[in-house]
Amino acid sequence: MKLYSLVLALLCSTFLLAQNKKPESVTVSGKIIEEGSNIPLEYATVSFTDAQGKVANGGITDTKGMYSLKVPPGVYTVKYEFISYETKEVPNKQLTKDTTLPTVALALDTESLDEVVIRAETTEVQVRLDKKIYNIGKDLTTSGATVSDALNNVPSVNVDVEGAISLRGNENVRILINGKPSAIAGFGSTDALRQLPAEAIERVEVITSPSARYDAEGTAGILNIILKKEKTLGLNGSITANIGVPTSSGISGNINLRTDNFNIFNTTSVRYRDAPGNAFFDNQYFPTTFTDPETGEEITTDPTFDRVIEDRDYDRLNRGFNTNLGIEYFLTDRSSITASGFLRLGDDEDLTTNNARKFSDGTLQETTIREELETEEDVSYQLSLNYVNDFNDEGHKLTADFQYENDEEEERSFITERRLLPSALDFPSEDILNKETQNEYLIQADYVLPIGENAQFEAGYRGNFENEVTDYTLNQENVNGVFVRNDTLSNIFDYSENVNAVYTQYGNKFGKFSFLLGLRLENTQLKGEIQSSLDEDAFSEALGVDIDTNFDKNYLGLFPTVNLIYELAERENITLGYNRRINRPRGWFINPFPSRSSVTNVFQGNPDLDPAYASAFDLGYLKRWDKLTLTSSIYYQHETDSFERIQEQTGQVINGVNVVRTIPINLSTNERYGFEAGILYNPLKWLRLNGSFNYFTFKSDGSFNGVEYGTENNSWFARASAKVSLPWKIDWQTNGFYRGPRNNAQTESEGILSINLAFSKDIMDDNGTIGLNVSDLLNSRKRNSLTVTDSFISESEFQWRQRSVNLSFTYRFNQKKQRQRSDRGGNGDDEGGDFEG
Structure with missing residues (x-):
């Protein structure tokens, strides 16, 4: 019994010790x-x-x-x-x-606001599972500039001489404003970004491996531009005025009033800009043999002139007005509703003068001058409604959006051409009226549910319904000087793109490892109707291509996404992403009616274009030190039915010159792989440096009309920026960009160098800033290219806009310069919030 009691006491003591052990x-x-x-x-x-x-x-x-x-x-x-x-x-x-x-x-x-100056004026990068976020800070070179100019300073992004935006060398980029397609960014065009002031940008999200919450459009990825919306209580804002050479001027302002119950915000700008440019073309033509599809007979066309040299001058006058007004009302501490409206007015006038010298066997035979005066009036507006409900602080959230956009454009072109040598002669003139009406509806809902401490589930729906009607009328002068409608080319093209999508994704974190898995289901309807006085056979014969004047295509696709991140250390991680994307042809790629900007060089859409699909992989590495941040990645993309613009002769001869057509086609495959790296380095308080480098190789394979267009090429681009804080509150910044040579199946393009220089000085107790910047300091931002085919050779140089100098002044009220900091909140601008385990 005593032994039993002793054992029992020992067990009890052991249990109590275990209970009390920390x-x-x-x-x-x-x-x-x-x-x-x-x-x-x-x-x-x-x-x-x-x-x-x-x-x-x-x-x-x-x-x-x-x-x-x-x-x-x-x-x-x-x-x-x-x-x-x-x-x-x-x-x-x-x-x-x-x-x-x-x-x-x-x-x-x-x-301690002085500490924030360095943070606010330094470009920062944050890495998420599905994107990189660049808080571009105060970039001096974009003072008085546009959003399009500012994007050219973001790593991985390139804006070419014509304003086309590419990501890692791929132009199929989806542009979003505050996480949604928007009239602010333009309907399938980037022209609108040249009117929006750069000061409106809060940050730019470069999404090279988009998660399932994003629209699957854009094989290169997504650029999400987040606009500023101040979160400081009270009334605050700023106003910026600028003037420059060549003639440019503008004024933009933003104002924000925030109380405990609501937030009213407005950004308004007015711009007047003269953008002179120039181009040079040296075209050599050879006799070309065509096979008649009906008789099988071979027909040889021998142009009257075997060489044509063109000198073009562009005088573009752009006048624009933008305003964005919104109110956010806080229904409760956790829910709000935001209503906003955007209006853009454009009134442009462009004059293109083309001096041509035409040769035969090396002898000058004829000189002509061709002038095209184009006026364009543009009215765009957007109405949107956003609802956000944060159920708790852990991220349980519901957002709903409705958006309507309308764009009305009316372009009128009057084209005259006259011969100067060997004798004076006026060619028939053309009067062209092109009206475009675009309507787009967006309905979207996203639901986010945290599960436990580290997991998150998300699901949502998006419906995007877009219609574009192009009414094109061509009137040509007859021998009596009377303008008569050309029924062959005059037409109405009605094009619709409807996309319905649902998605779901799940993310979790286990220790240092996080993942985000998603699946998106999209149904795309591409529908077109061509109204013409010609029947379908006559229509196809007149345009030189076999087309269906009415088409209705549906595409159903699954788009999986995988994003992984592993934290090697507190400031070091690696990421791996996979996603499948789609490239839907835009309206101007589908419209089969040739442009008339040049008699002998025309662009013609292709109604037979199908969407292209791409699968992409991205392996990234990030390392932060105290004064240095390194980002890098290796990427690979495989695209099927990829778009390629090819040039070919049509068999037509106008004024003795063969007509060359540029037309987009579906090539069979396109492979692209590359490497990129970026460095942000702040070695001293007065010196901030950043740079990036991107090298890529692409290979395409495919043929059209019996011609092989496969090619393999590599190219690269690099940018560097240095910002120095001088005494007396003066800042000096220099940006340099170089894009290496590149080529496709037909065209070789030389490298392009561009340097921007800027100075700024704070005045008026830091409430005001004077800025001076020079864009394209060396006047070297020109595209030089050589196109070689069996029937012609074309050598060209193109400069969209000459070197410009800009002087700006910014005044801030109740908005200290030091208070400019990144938005760290989820205010409905990133499509359902971020997940980072």
């Missing part, structure tokens, strides 16, 4: 937000200091302001810090078990 560590979690706005603070630091003053552990918050750290059990002083915010300390916090601490709100430290 765990080796406990998990402490919580959230840090900004006082007043409740915006989560990313990269805020948390530290735990024991009674001896030793730091037991510390870490940083994620995109949602959340932290989770392990510390030995004990009593600690918990310290919360973030640059430019007041530090908070919670003393004598006893932590003996897993604990979730109350949410901490940090207030701005008005006495």
Whole structure:
């Protein structure tokens, strides 16, 4: 019995000791937000200091302001810090078990605003599972410039001499404004971005591996431009005026009024800009043999002139007005509704003068001058409604959007051409009227549900319904000087693109490993109707291609996405992404009616174009040091039915010159792989450097009309920027960009060098800033190319806009320069919020 009692006592003692034994560590979690706005603070630091003053552990918050750290059990002083915010300390916090601490709100430290200057004016990069975010800061070279100019300073992005935007050398980029397709960015065109002031940009998201929440359009990826919307209470804003040479002037302003119940915001700008440009073409033509499709007979065309040299001058006068007005009303502490309207007015006048010299066997036979005066009136507006409900602080969220857009464009071109040698002669003139009406509806809903501490589920729907009607009328002068309608080319083209999509995705984090898996189902309807006085056979014969005047195509596709990230260390990670994308042909790629900007060089759409599909892989690496940030990635893309613009002779001869047509076709495959790296380096308080390099190789394979258009080529581009803070509050910035030579199956293009220079000085107690910048300092931003085919050779040089100098002045009220900081909140502008485990 005594032995039994002894054993029982021993077991009880062991059990009690086990119960009283302290765990080796406990998990402490919580959230840090900004006082007043409740915006989560990313990269805020948390530290735990024991009674001896030793730091037991510390870490940083994620995109949602959340932290989770392990510390030995004990009593600690918990310290919360973030640059430019007041530090908070919670003393004598006893932590003996897993604990979730109350949410901490940090207030701005008005006495240390100087620290924020460096942060606000330095380009930063943040890496997510599905994108890189560039807070472009205060880029001096874009003062008084446009959004299109600012994009050219973002790594991985290139804006060519004609304004076409490419990502890693691929022009099939989807442009979003605040996470949605928008009239602000233009309907399938980037022209509108040349009217929006660069000062309106908050940040640019480069999404090379889009998650399932994004539209599958854009085989290169997505550029999401986030516009500024101040979150500081009270009335604040700024106004910027600029004047430049060649003649340009503009004024833009933004104002924001925020109270506890609502937020009213407006950005308005007026622009007047003269954009002179020039081009040179040296075309050599050879006799060409065609086979008649009906008789099988071979027909040889021998042009009267075997060489034509053209000198073109472009005088573009652009006048524009933009305004964006919105109000955000806070229904509760966690829900809000935002209504906004956007209006853009354009009144442009372009004069193109083409001096041509025509040769035969090396002898000048004829000189002509051709003038095209084009006027364009553009009215675009957009109405949108957004609802956001944050059910809790953990990210449980519902957003719903409705958007309507309308664009009315009326272009009128009057073309005259006269011969100067060997004798004066006026050719028949042309009067062209082109009316375009575009309507687009967007309906979208996204639901985000956190599961546990690290997991997140998301689902949503998007419906995008777009219709574009082009009414094209060509009147030609007859021998009596009377303008008569050309029924062959006059037409109405009605084109619709309807996309319905549903998606779901799930993300989670296990230790240092995070993943985001998604699947998107999209149905695309491409529908077109051509109204012409010609029947289908006569119509196809007149245009030189077999087309269906009425088509209705449907495409159903699944688009999986996989995004992985592994944290090698606190400031070091690697990412891996896979996604499948679609490239839908835009209206002007489908419209079969040839453009008339040149009699002998025309662009003609192809109604038989099908969407292209691409699968892409991206392996990235990020490393942060105290003063240096390195980003890099290796990528690969395989595209089927890819678009390629090819040139061929039509068999027509006008004024003794063979007509060359450019037409888009579906090639069989296109492979692209490359490497890119970017560096942000701030070695000294007064010196900030950044640069990027991108090298890529692409290979295409395919044929059209019996001609092989396969090719393999590599190219690269690099950019560098240096910003120096001089005495007397003067900043000096230099940006350089170089795009290496490149070629496709028919055309070789030389490299392009461009350098921008800028100075700025703060005045009026830092409320005002004077800026001076020179765009294309060396006047070298020109595209030189050589096109070689069996029937012609074309050598050309093109300069969209000559070197320009711009002087600007910015005045801020209740909006100190130092207060310009990135938006760390999820305000419905990134399609359902971020996931980072």
